[in-house]
Amino acid sequence: MTATPILELRGIDKSFGPVQVLHDVAFSVYPGEVTALVGDNGAGKSTLVKCIGGIHPIDAGEYFIEGEPVHVHSPRDAAGYGVEIVYQDLALCDNLDIVQNMFLGRERKSGLVLDEATMEEMAAKTLDGLSVRTVQSIRQLVSSLSGGQRQTVAIAKAVLWNSKIVILDEPTAALGVAQTAQVLELVRRLADNGLAVVLISHNMNDVFAVSDRIAALYLGRMAAQLKTSDITHAQIVELITSGRSGDLGLQNGNGAKA
């Protein structure tokens, strides 16, 4: 087990009005590992991710980066701690090219104008570093890219910023077989490069293919967080659907952990 988690959450509560979405959630992410975050629809995966990303403020609980307690109140705070989130809809601008998208909101300037040459160079270097060789030109409009290429650009955008933790929200949901394999390989490569990767997925094949660790949410509670090698496909499905599997998971479906 790696010594300190790079990101650790303890006792996270989050409510929207009268609805409590997250109950006392604990979550740890380690560098160089892919942590899969699984759970049924409505289990609180997206809410947890948005809390990590600073989009939703947490009601209670502690947030640690490399063991240090921190306060994250906005996406900027999260980005400042090296947390980048790639959302399912990718949030790319179709009418801008790859470089413009990768630098959106953080453009390099030389004097008053944009420093296009530096940005192109950095974008190309990042894509090369991810062994991405499938785009014809980094000046291509994003609208002309395939689904897998768009996902790649979104991921490259997230790792451009010396980020330490990259959270991917269902990166393969809309992709075909070959493109899914390509994106999963990229996910694995990010972790091998030393990043902490959180992969949200509904696809157990994907989860078992790339993850080192699996965290299962059930009705807003963290049912279990285990090494992938210590758990079977069937157990994970049980954890997702009922919150427990044998000795694992929540003991009474709505209460304390084992």
Place this chain on the structure above:
Amino acid sequence: MTAQDSATGAAAGPAAQMPPRAGLAGWSARIARMSETWTLAILLVLVAFFSIAAPGKFFTTYDITQIAVNAAIYLVLGVGMTFVIITAGIDLSIGSILVLAAVASGEYNIHHGGAASGWGTVAVCVLIALAVGTAWGALQGALVATGKIPALIVTLGGLGAALGLAEIATGGQDPAGAASDHLQSSLGYGKLLGVPWLVVLAAAVTVVFGLVLAGTRFGNYTFAIGSNPAAARRAGIGVGRHLVKVYALMGLLAGLGSVMWLSSYGTTSIAGHSTDNLKVITAVVLGGTSLFGGRGSVLGTVIGVFIPAVLTTGLIVIGVQQYWQDVAVGAVLVAAVYIDQMRRQSRERG
């Protein structure tokens, strides 16, 4: 999972290397995808047609100057409208903002010497016109930025309200002495090396904001917001704040347009700007700026402004009743957008 190139290798070619990505390649790619080419072709065809149809009459210095002067104010308005439309917005109120700014500065001028007022008054009048335009634009921008009211409605309301305020202030009559003689003889009729100051001013505005749109963070954010506002917000761009700036810029340029109008015609022309919005929007769209946002350029708008201007002058020169201009511009507008759509579809397929 290792043969990752197999899926997309066909598109990229085997062992697809990144093509040269020097700055020059980037620029040439950008030029290649510019949508102005078609509109420029239409403009050149029109110029060629009128030059042949009226040899020696159309393509004279006088006509070129006249066309440029006629186009100058619309060009300044069009530059602002290009930014607004690229954010997927619209501003119907520009004619009314122009009138309101003209009336505000005109009233000040009337009470500080009228036509005989001095340079100090002229300077204050210009500042008033710019401030009124900017403030009105910023107000509309703030309302658009709330996201609760469509820009079409905000600026439709603004169109009525600004014109109404101008009419209240003047009783609906164009006041005499709204422009100083100094202003008229300098900016209005004056020339710099044979080029009217109005044209010089419009050209300067065009170049400056063309560069702002194409090469700065402000321009990039304008495109990003029009392309995908949610993505822009996630990227940390203050979308609301940027929209206020864009509509304020439109207001500022409408205020500048009022100064140009007063210097050129000497009167506020309260009733004379009701179709400015449609003319300017037509020019911007002719120039290839997408009403759906995210695409467009100031260069395209320049071409788009000149098409109606060339048509007007050209039809007069060849002796056709000039009302045909409206028919022709309408037809050209529809054709230009059609061609652009076809081109875009084929590009996205490819």
